[in-house]
Amino acid sequence: MSEVKKIATRESYGNALVELGKEHDNLVVLDADLAAATKTGIFKDAFPERHIDCGIAESNMVGVAAGIATTGKVPFCSTFAMFAAGRAFEQVRNSVGYPHLNVKIGATHAGISVGEDGATHQCNEDIALMRTIPGMTIINPSDDVEARAAVKAAYEMDGPVYLRFGRLAVPVINDNADYKFEIGKGIVLKEGTDLTIFATGLEVNESLQAAEMLEKDGVSVEVINIHTIKPLDVDLVVKSARKTKKVVTVEEHSVIGGLGGAVAEALMENEPVPMKRIGVYDTFGESGPAVELLKKYRLDAQGIYEQVKEFLNK
Structure with missing residues (x-):
């Protein structure tokens, strides 16, 4: 019996950004000094001129992404879920949600499966926080196939999106010909x-x-x-x-x-x-x-x- 293919959805996120970057010049990726962990470093290697490292300043990164969105570009800002939804909540709410800007938040390392990083980094509250922001779309993909599809769908829709990705490699379960991803459809x-x-x-x-x-x-x-x-x-x-x-x-x-x-x-x-x-x-x-x-x-x-x-x- 062949071994089940496993891949972390954060890896899928980085790969999907590169594929989108090849097709769309208006895609910009921001990170908060975690490009290696969030896998946006894959995009940085491919398109260094469209990758912005904002340093360990997550709230500022969200503000920068909001500003970029007003120019017609599509920013994906990335960090751990604990910082994207927790530390930067006010900026996500007021600078992205309130004006309903076209900012995509790629939040990695969500949930208990962050593992050894412990309670301070295991964000089990992010979906609840993001649900309270009017107009925020929240997507939590189950595997590599779904994560890639979710990133593409997030790019194509207009408005703020919170994408939740994990650290742990998980089995690929949606690799079938009839799989179809549609935002808002179970x-x-x-x-x-x-x-x-x-x-x-x-x-x-x-x-x-x-x-x-x-x-x-x-x-x-x-x-x-x-x-x-x-x-x-x-x-x-x-x-x-x-x-x-x-x-x-x-x-x-x-x-x-x-x-x-x-x-x-x-x-x-x-x-x-x-x-x-x-x-x-x-x-x-x-x-x-x-x-x-x-x-x-x-x-x-x-x-x-x-x-x-x-x-x-x-």
Whole structure:
């Protein structure tokens, strides 16, 4: 059996920027002294005249990107999620969101899987923060194929976009001929009748594996990839919930304000059903190997399987 191809979505981000850069002269990339880690260094090597290192000054970088956007160029500004959504929140809100400028934020190293960098760098709050900014589009791709498609789609749309990428190499699961990426549209990866799992980011693959384990227990699971957190595909969420009558959300993010919050809000207003949110439960992360942390926080396939079973047995 051949080994599953794995690649970190931050790597996909850097590669996608280079491909777009070849086609579009108006694409500019900014970084905050982290080009090697965010993989925008790949773009810098290809187009040094269109790469700006703003130094360790993330808030200023967002302001610079906002200014560049007013000239008609399309800036992608990049740093770790903790700094893009956390440190620079005010600038993202007031300098990008409020005037609705065409700035794309490439936030890497999101979630628990940042690993050894520990709690200060494991941003589990970024989706919640970005969701509160009016007009902000939020995309959290599940693999290399989806990440590349997301970067291209972000470039092509007008308005601010928050792109969430990971440090950990994850399996490529969308390398099929019929794959289609569309902002704001979820993807049904597996149909089922007993329960729906809505997953995002690296948790999509883990949820697919958990669904296989649940099937062996006689539970028919529908798995839906929600790559766009905002705007949420409310129609698909409601349709699936109406079909299966039970819903679980899975994300490498706080259960407060992320995918779980978005789905809960949609269902509360349209189709209230029993629901379980799986994610980081109101706690900070810690330093350790990424795979071990996902296991400890029950965000791997086994942990998801166990939590779903607990939910079903209530």
